[in-house]
Amino acid sequence: LNLFKSETFFDVELSVSKETIKAHKAILSVRSSILKEWLSDPSSSSLPDASLVVWQQIFEEIYTGNASKEADEETGKLRQSLSLSSFVSAVQTLHKESPFADVTVEVREGKKSKEFHLHKCILHCRSPFFAGMMNHEWKEQTDNRLIVSDMRIKTFKALVEFLYTDEILDLDTKTAGELLVIANREDLPRAKAFCETVLEKEIQKDFVVDTLLDASLHRAFGLQQICEWHMADPEWFDSCQQHPRWKEIDQEI
Numbered sequence: 001l002n003l004f005k006s007e008t009f010f011d012v013e014l015s016v017s018k019e020t021i022k023a024h025k026a027i028l029s030v031r032s033s034i035l036k037e038w039l040s041d042p043s044s045s046s047l048p049d050a051s052l053v054v055w056q057q058i059f060e061e062i063y064t065g066n067a068s069k070e071a072d073e074e075t076g077k078l079r080q081s082l083s084l085s086s087f088v089s090a091v092q093t094l095h096k097e098s099p100f101a102d103v104t105v106e107v108r109e110g111k112k113s114k115e116f117h118l119h120k121c122i123l124h125c126r127s128p129f130f131a132g133m134m135n136h137e138w139k140e141q142t143d144n145r146l147i148v149s150d151m152r153i154k155t156f157k158a159l160v161e162f163l164y165t166d167e168i169l170d171l172d173t174k175t176a177g178e179l180l181v182i183a184n185r186e187d188l189p190r191a192k193a194f195c196e197t198v199l200e201k202e203i204q205k206d207f208v209v210d211t212l213l214d215a216s217l218h219r220a221f222g223l224q225q226i227c228e229w230h231m232a233d234p235e236w237f238d239s240c241q242q243h244p245r246w247k248e249i250d251q252e253i
Contacts, residue, residue: 008134009120011102012039017052021059024121026100030090031062032082039100048081050074058082094119095164107156108149116160120144126163129186155179159191168194173202177214184218196223203227205236209243 010022029036038045050058057068057075065087068075085093093099101117123130133146148156155178162168168191171179176198183191196215200223203211212227214220231240240246 008124009102011100014047014055016047016050016055019052021052021055023059024100024119026094026098026102026119026121027063027090029099030085030093030097031087032084034082036099048078050078054078091165094122095161103144103146105146105148105156107151107153108147109151109153112153114153114157116156118160122164127186127188151182152178155182162188162191162194166190171195171198173198180214180218180220180223184220192218192220193222196220199223200226203230205230205239208236209240209245209249213245213248 010024012023012025012028014021014023025039029039034048038047051074053070054075055078057071058078061067061071061079062084067079071079098117098119101119103118103120103123105116105118107114107116120134124134125131151159152175154172155175158168158171158175158179159182168179171194176195180192180195180199183189183195199211199220203226208227208230212224212231215224215227230236
């Protein structure tokens with residue numbers, strides 16, 4: 001997960017050596033308790049003194065979780081004075097607590113609805129779908145709200161978890177099937193892999209033809225291979241030939 005790609009929607013500026021470093025409040029607040037305190041009231045506290053180069057190296061570490069190769073003793077001192085938290089715990093906090101959230105996504109599922117308070121910088125750098133909306137449709141909006149009505153709440157929740165943490169901890173079969181379609185559209189290969197792993201365990205003889213065709217459609221090649229391996233079993237093969245969509249296999253695969 002590389003948040004250093006978040007080159008838009010800056011909402012705070014730090015003045016260092018007469019130069020300005022643009023950043024995102026949400027990311028700074030979860031990576032450093034010192035920066036969080038400064039963000040809450042910039043006039044009451046000052047930032048540690050360091051050169052522009054050192055601050056730039058620290059910001060790279062804040063956004064990526066990786067220390068700069070050019071880091072030296074001065075960089076280490078600044079890192080220590082900022083009390084940087086671990087990158088993993090920081091993104092978990094960002095996901096669960098949504099500090100400084102600047103956009104609300106309302107997911108409508110039938111009569112149910114749920115609001116997700118999220119961050120434009122994360123959605124923009126992690127999702128081509130959201131990036132496209134922000135670059136075009138959202139330019140005309142002032143309330144920073146988006147309504148999603150073509151996705152289940154649980155599926156959207158899993159998508160958000162992945163966009164923020166690069167992981168999906170609890171994924172059921174139905175959600176995996178729906179998220180696989182989205183991950184293919186969004187070009188999220190790691191999310192696709194999570195979905196394929198779940199779906200591979202649930203392949204059944206009566207539905208393997210449908211699963212194979214869906215896997216081919218959404219470029220889930222690992223899942224497709226597993227289906228083909230099952231269908232090579234003579235008992236499965238005879239059953240598959242009776243499936244209404246059997247003829248589509250020669251056309252699509």
